[in-house]
Amino acid sequence: MRAGLAATLLLFAAGAAAADDTPSFAGTWTLNHELSQDLAAKVKDAAGPGQMSGGPKWAEETWLPWGADFSEPERLGVRELLLKAVPAFDDLEIEQSGEEVKTVHGTTGSRIFHLNRASSGTALAGTTVKRDARIQEGQLVLESKGKSSHLREVFILESPKRLVYMLTLEQERLKTPLQARLVYDRAP
DSSP: OHHHHHHHHHHHHHHHHHHHTSOOOOEEEEEOTTTSOOHHHHHHHHHOOSSOOOOOTTOOSOSSOOOOOTTHHHHHHHHHHHHHHGGGGGEEEEEEETTEEEEEETTTEEEEEESSSOEEEEOGGGOEEEEEEEEETTEEEEEEEOSSEEEEEEEEEEETTEEEEEEEEEETTSSSOEEEEEEEEEOO
């Protein structure tokens, strides 16, 4: 009987220790520009040039002055939107409690994720974004999927005072996926 009780207590203690092993990403973080990739340059690479190019694929003759194909203004709009968002990545706040994670980029970029279930939120123009969050191998993984985009964010605690943030954005208007590695230091 004592052996059974001891085994039960040992299993309980091991379960409690495993729950305590869940890393806390909570805190206020400041971008370390020296250790981070240049996010604006990464956006420019992924989104392509800042001016329109080409012409409609069906217009083989140049008797009209086509300045762009019909998707170019939309691509430029995505490029401009992403470039305007770059300063919001200078500061990051993460709130983590129980099964909920809230991220705040800048002053207005707040999102809530649930670690125990998928959820949804509203993105630009009122579109719905499906969100998923999990802690996997000590990393916080956040995924947001919209109609034409997929954002995957991975947070890695390099130390109690340093956070590595890997982001990958796939969006149909980008020339290539946007991938960046940002490094944050815990704010005092």
